[in-house]
Amino acid sequence: xxxRNETIETGNLMHGAEHKHDDHHHHDEDxxxxxxxxxGYMTGFVLSVILTAIPFWLVMxxxxxxxxxxxxxxxxxAAVQIVVHMIYFLHMNARSEEGWNMLxxxxxxxxxxxxxxxxxxxxxxxxxxxxxxxxDMQNMx
Amino acid sequence: xxxxxxxLTEPVCLLNMSNATAISHPGSVEAPEKLRFYVPEEHxxxxxxxxxxxxxxxxDCLIFACLFAMYGVLGRSYAAGPSGADLFDLSLIAVSxxxxxxxxxxxxxxxLEMQRxxxxxxxxxxGLTGVLGAAFIGLEIYEFAHLIHLGAVPQRSAFLSSxxxxxxxxxxxxxxxxxxxxxxxxxxxxHGFIIENRRRLFCLSxxxxxxxxxxxxxxxxxxxxxxxx
Numbered sequence: 001x002x003x004r005n006e007t008i009e010t011g012n013l014m015h016g017a018e019h020k021h022d023d024h025h026h027h028d029e030d031x032x033x034x035x036x037x038x039x040g041y042m043t044g045f046v047l048s049v050i051l052t053a054i055p056f057w058l059v060m061x062x063x064x065x066x067x068x069x070x071x072x073x074x075x076x077x078a079a080v081q082i083v084v085h086m087i088y089f090l091h092m093n094a095r096s097e098e099g100w101n102m103l104x105x106x107x108x109x110x111x112x113x114x115x116x117x118x119x120x121x122x123x124x125x126x127x128x129x130x131x132x133x134x135x136d137m138q139n140m141x
Numbered sequence: 142x143x144x145x146x147x148x149l150t151e152p153v154c155l156l157n158m159s160n161a162t163a164i165s166h167p168g169s170v171e172a173p174e175k176l177r178f179y180v181p182e183e184h185x186x187x188x189x190x191x192x193x194x195x196x197x198x199x200x201d202c203l204i205f206a207c208l209f210a211m212y213g214v215l216g217r218s219y220a221a222g223p224s225g226a227d228l229f230d231l232s233l234i235a236v237s238x239x240x241x242x243x244x245x246x247x248x249x250x251x252x253l254e255m256q257r258x259x260x261x262x263x264x265x266x267x268g269l270t271g272v273l274g275a276a277f278i279g280l281e282i283y284e285f286a287h288l289i290h291l292g293a294v295p296q297r298s299a300f301l302s303s304x305x306x307x308x309x310x311x312x313x314x315x316x317x318x319x320x321x322x323x324x325x326x327x328x329x330x331x332h333g334f335i336i337e338n339r340r341r342l343f344c345l346s347x348x349x350x351x352x353x354x355x356x357x358x359x360x361x362x363x364x365x366x367x368x369x370x
Contacts, residue, residue: 036256041249048242052357056235059365067369078361082354089245089350097192108199112206119210 036091044088051081194344198351201314205355208310209362212303216367220298225367228293230284234364237280238356241315244273245353252346258334264326270349271322274315281312304363311359314352321345 055074057063064070086092086105094102216225251266285305288294295305325345329338 036249036252038250038253041246041253045242045246045249048245049239052238052242052360055361055365056231056238059368060231070369071366074361074365078357081357085245085350085354085357089249089353090347097195100192101195104196104199108202111203115203115206115210116213120213123214 040088044084047084047088048081051077051084190340191343191347194347198347201351202355205307205310205358208303208307209358212307212363215299215303216363218299220300222298222301223291223293224300225304225364226370228288228291229364229368231364231368233280233284234360237277237284238360240273240277240280241353241356244270244277245350247273248346248349252342255334255339255342260329260333264329267322267326267329271319271326274319274322274349278312278315278319281308285309307363308359311352311355314348314355318345318349318352321348 055077058070058074064073092101092105096102247266247270251263251270254262254266288301293301295302322345325338325341328341332338
C-alpha cells in the first residue's frame with residue numbers, strides 16, 4: 001500500500017497504464033531476494049532468539065505451577081515466532097506474487113487448523129467415550 | 142504535510158481516469174492505446190517458479206499438519222512405556238534449536254551477499270549454514286541412537302511411533318536441504334550468479350526458513366509440551 005502511494009506521489013496523475021507498468025516494474029525488481037535487508041534479518045533473528053529462549057526457560061525452570069498454563073503460554077510464543085519467521089525470513093506480505101502467496105498461505109492455514117483442531121477434538125471425544133474405564137481395564141487383566 | 146497530499150491525490154487520480162474513459166471512449170482513436178486495463182504481454186515468467194515452490198511448501202505444510210495431528214492424538218499413548226518426560230533431554234534440544242536458528246540467519250546473510258554479487262562471501266555463509274545444519278542432523282541422529290539404545294524404539298508405543306515419524310520427517314527434510322545446499326554451492330562456484338542460480342538459491346532459502354518454522358512447532362509441541370508433568 002505504501003509503495004503504491006509512493007508511486008502516486010512521485011508520478012503525479014499518471015495515466016492508468018503507465019502507472020500500472022511502473023508499479024509492476026518495481027514489483028519485478030523486489031521479487032527475488034532484494035527486499036531482504038540486514039536489519040530485517042537481524043530483527044527477525046533477535047526476536048526469534050527471545051521467543052525461543054522464553055518457552056525453554058519457562059519449561060526448564062517450571063515457572064508456572066499448572067502444566068496447562070505453561071502449555072498455552074508456550075503455544076502462544078510458538079505462534080508469535082512463526083509469524084515473525086514468516087515476515088522477516090520468508091518475506092511474506094500481501095503484495096508478493098500479486099497476493100497469490102498470501103492466498104495460498106491463508107488457504108493452508110485454514111486446512112491446518114481444521115486438520116489439527118478436528119483431529120484432536122474428535123479423537124479426544126472418542127477416547128473419552130469409548131476407552132474402557134480403569135475399572136474395566138483391571139477386570140481385563 | 143504528507144498525508145493530506147496522499148489523501149487528495151488518490152481520488153483525483155481515480156477521477157481523472159474515469160473522466161478520461163468516459164470522454165475518450167466514443168471519440169478519439171489513440172486513447173484506448175494509452176488506457177490499458179490489461180497486461181498486453183505475458184508477464185514475469187521467471188517468478189512462476191517461486192510461486193510454484195511456495196505452493197509446494199504449503200503442501201508440505203499440510204503433510205506436517207497431518208503428522209502433528211497424529212502426534213497430538215497419539216502423543217500420550219505410552220502403552221506403559223517411557224514418556225516424553227523420561228526420554229527428552231531439553232538442553233540437547235535447546236542446542237539443536239539454536240543450531241537451526243543460527244543456520245537460518247547465516248542463510249539470510251548468504252542471500253544478502255548474493256545481492257551484492259560477492260560469490261566467495263556467499264559461499265562462505267552457505268558453507269556455514271551447511272555446517273550448522275549438519276550439526277543439527279548430527280544431534281538428532283545422536284538423540285535417536287540414544288533412544289533406540291534405551292529400548293525406546295518406534296515399535297514400543299504409539300507415542301514413540303508418532304514421535305519418530307514426525308521428528309524423522311523433519312530431519313529427512315533437513316538432510317535433503319543439505320544435499321541441495323551442497324549441489325547449489327558447486328553450481329554457484331562453477332557458474333556464478335546466473336539467473337537460474339539466483340532463483341535456486343531463493344527457493345532453497347524459502348525451503349530452509351520453512352524447515353525452521355516447522356521446527357518451532359516440533360520443539361514446542363513435542364519436546365517442551367512432552368516433558369510437562
